[in-house]
Amino acid sequence: MLRNLSFARQILPVGALIGVAIAVWLILVGLPDRSTAAPAEQPPKAVGKLANGERVAGAGVVEPASEVIDIGSALSGLVTDVLVRPGDRVAKGQVLFLVDARAARASLDQANAAIGEARAAIAEASTAQKTAREQLALYRSLADPAAVSRSEVIRAEGEEAAATSRLGSARARLAAAQSAAAAARTEIERLTVRAPISGEILAVNVHPGEFVATQGGGGSNSPFIQMGETNPLHVRVDIDENEIGRVALGQPAVISPRGAAELHVNATFVRAEPQVVPKRSLTNSAAERVDVRVLQLIYALPPSEAFRVGQQIDAFIPAKAGAPAKTEG
Amino acid sequence: MLWIAIRMLTGDSQKFYGLLFGIAFSTLLITQQMTIFVNLVERGASGVYNAPEAEVWVMDPVSRTTDVSYAMPSTALDKVRSVPGVEWAVPHLRAQANVRTADGDLEGVAVIGVDDATLIGLPKRMATGDKNVLFAPDTVVIDDVGVTRLFSNGASPLGERLELNDQRAVIRGIADAIPSFTSTVVLYTRYSNALNFVPGTRNRLSFVLVGISPGQTAEGVAARIEKETGLKAETRKEFARAGVDFIIQNTGIPTNFGITVFLGFVVGVAIVGLTFSLFLRDNIKQFGALKAIGVTNSRIVQMVGVQAGLVGMIGYSLGVVGTVAFIKGFGSNPFFKGFYIPWQIPLISLAAVVVILAITGFIAIRSVLRTEPAAVFR
Numbered sequence: 001m002l003r004n005l006s007f008a009r010q011i012l013p014v015g016a017l018i019g020v021a022i023a024v025w026l027i028l029v030g031l032p033d034r035s036t037a038a039p040a041e042q043p044p045k046a047v048g049k050l051a052n053g054e055r056v057a058g059a060g061v062v063e064p065a066s067e068v069i070d071i072g073s074a075l076s077g078l079v080t081d082v083l084v085r086p087g088d089r090v091a092k093g094q095v096l097f098l099v100d101a102r103a104a105r106a107s108l109d110q111a112n113a114a115i116g117e118a119r120a121a122i123a124e125a126s127t128a129q130k131t132a133r134e135q136l137a138l139y140r141s142l143a144d145p146a147a148v149s150r151s152e153v154i155r156a157e158g159e160e161a162a163a164t165s166r167l168g169s170a171r172a173r174l175a176a177a178q179s180a181a182a183a184a185r186t187e188i189e190r191l192t193v194r195a196p197i198s199g200e201i202l203a204v205n206v207h208p209g210e211f212v213a214t215q216g217g218g219g220s221n222s223p224f225i226q227m228g229e230t231n232p233l234h235v236r237v238d239i240d241e242n243e244i245g246r247v248a249l250g251q252p253a254v255i256s257p258r259g260a261a262e263l264h265v266n267a268t269f270v271r272a273e274p275q276v277v278p279k280r281s282l283t284n285s286a287a288e289r290v291d292v293r294v295l296q297l298i299y300a301l302p303p304s305e306a307f308r309v310g311q312q313i314d315a316f317i318p319a320k321a322g323a324p325a326k327t328e329g
Numbered sequence: 330m331l332w333i334a335i336r337m338l339t340g341d342s343q344k345f346y347g348l349l350f351g352i353a354f355s356t357l358l359i360t361q362q363m364t365i366f367v368n369l370v371e372r373g374a375s376g377v378y379n380a381p382e383a384e385v386w387v388m389d390p391v392s393r394t395t396d397v398s399y400a401m402p403s404t405a406l407d408k409v410r411s412v413p414g415v416e417w418a419v420p421h422l423r424a425q426a427n428v429r430t431a432d433g434d435l436e437g438v439a440v441i442g443v444d445d446a447t448l449i450g451l452p453k454r455m456a457t458g459d460k461n462v463l464f465a466p467d468t469v470v471i472d473d474v475g476v477t478r479l480f481s482n483g484a485s486p487l488g489e490r491l492e493l494n495d496q497r498a499v500i501r502g503i504a505d506a507i508p509s510f511t512s513t514v515v516l517y518t519r520y521s522n523a524l525n526f527v528p529g530t531r532n533r534l535s536f537v538l539v540g541i542s543p544g545q546t547a548e549g550v551a552a553r554i555e556k557e558t559g560l561k562a563e564t565r566k567e568f569a570r571a572g573v574d575f576i577i578q579n580t581g582i583p584t585n586f587g588i589t590v591f592l593g594f595v596v597g598v599a600i601v602g603l604t605f606s607l608f609l610r611d612n613i614k615q616f617g618a619l620k621a622i623g624v625t626n627s628r629i630v631q632m633v634g635v636q637a638g639l640v641g642m643i644g645y646s647l648g649v650v651g652t653v654a655f656i657k658g659f660g661s662n663p664f665f666k667g668f669y670i671p672w673q674i675p676l677i678s679l680a681a682v683v684v685i686l687a688i689t690g691f692i693a694i695r696s697v698l699r700t701e702p703a704a705v706f707r
Contacts, residue, residue: 008342008345009335009339013639013642013643016642016643017642017646019646019647019650020645020649022653023649023650023653024675026653026657027653027669027670027672030656030669030670032378032667032669034378036381036383036565037382037453038382039449040447040448041446041447041448042417043444043446044410044417044446046410051542052413052414052542054413055411055413057408057418058407238407240404240407240408242408246411258445258446259445259446261446261447279404292402292404314410319411
């Protein structure tokens, strides 16, 4: 049998069949995987009845209910003390930081000294007036006109009048000194920066020794202190102007923070901003200028640890029932 | 009787191997060229296949492929998210940029910005490193073909610093991606980083990648997105097809490979036809003898059929094995990265082999059928 084994007639065909079988197997194994994969991390998505229903999506930023308040200073000067730290809760009127008040205190001391001086002058003038009046009364009580010379009476009258006017001028100086002291106290009070509302300190950008200019809080300078009422937190959601007509205002929205899309929070409607504004860049790219306009909707978040002021969020809002989908012309 | 036919065939080893060579050669030529052609034009769809999560791609109506796109305003993302049937939608940025390497060389790269939070849009697998490295600041992930182009000296690119639009970019991983048609270096980074890496124009969002809700079809959702947003939405399959069509319409590749495949066919017909005719003519006396002992014409047709079948089977097998060996052998070459043999192509070459043998067999057999038994004595 073995000697009859022919290369061309037996080995070659069998080899070819084996070869083609291996080739087929390799081809089938080597076919590329073109299937779609489920995302490894959850992207933001609409849930519940919004999942397959009419809805409007928007992106937004978390902000305090009072919006962020950039605290400014009424007067410029050196910061002597900062009394709050980021994260502190402060009551309305609580002192936030102090600006150098030495000059104002010196003027207060000056005014106080002037008050003392004026008071002394008043005492001196009223004594002199009293003496002059007594003398004048004495001269006038004399029955005999020859007992005292006429010139003596005139002198006594003049002394009384001079003492009276000295007293008036001293009183006026006292009033001036008192108002100067009040002005110095107001100055000192203005150099003490207080919380305008009760809320949470979000950022402190001043340190003792730094100079604060009165332009602080705007322009290129960072605000000295940022605070806001963080209970509750609000979100400001941007809705594309083309979708404005579809939004069901007043309905609660489903909010997910960026990076934690598995968290779905129901936020209650607060208000819609009356003005449609150009979309603010959320990407911090200076080069980004986008000409789309957006409607800003404000929603209140329930108490949650997941949100922080300034955080970006994705929002899904129910659309008006039966509102036709808009197409861009 | 059929065994006699096979003995007759293999008896003349010169012509037998000549026939095998002819069939094997044209099979190899047809299969291999078609394989390279299909893989090459599929490179046009590599961008689509490299984002395995996306079931629908949304783009500006004038965008054509992953590389020929026009950016949309950033609120397009929210518009797409508003469409029912869309389970999720994430931004996707694709742009060209110039990168300055540590040596100071300039190299054109494609920058792909994937979703910040979920990294949707990255290729399925990483060659080195973990996908999460992208969460580190200024990180880019380079594709494996890009490594060979940007770091030709074999040094590891991990930790290398690049300069993109005056920004620092650090390579922290290598993605296992299908190369693009032009084999450009591809840098994957997060969307917010990509905005800084690519010099800015007004609108930046190239694509919105969409996942569809359970129970929806990709086609239905794509149609609804188009209707409600006015943007163009294509399913993964359609968009891959658009990439392939773009290559076919804008390059000479189909003509080139078409000619080669046709030549393979012609060479097959010529060699096999000639050899087969010669072989049958040489054996005309044997056929005459068979006819003389009463073998019918149909029996002779069967014998020739068996001979052709054996030649075809062995030759075809050798050709296919050769192609597989070729593709596997060059698999490590970056040019052939991701090449595969579509299962349809061996069937097409099988059909071609059958046609070649049918044509040549038909031509060759006519003389045998006309043979008189008396031919034995001539």
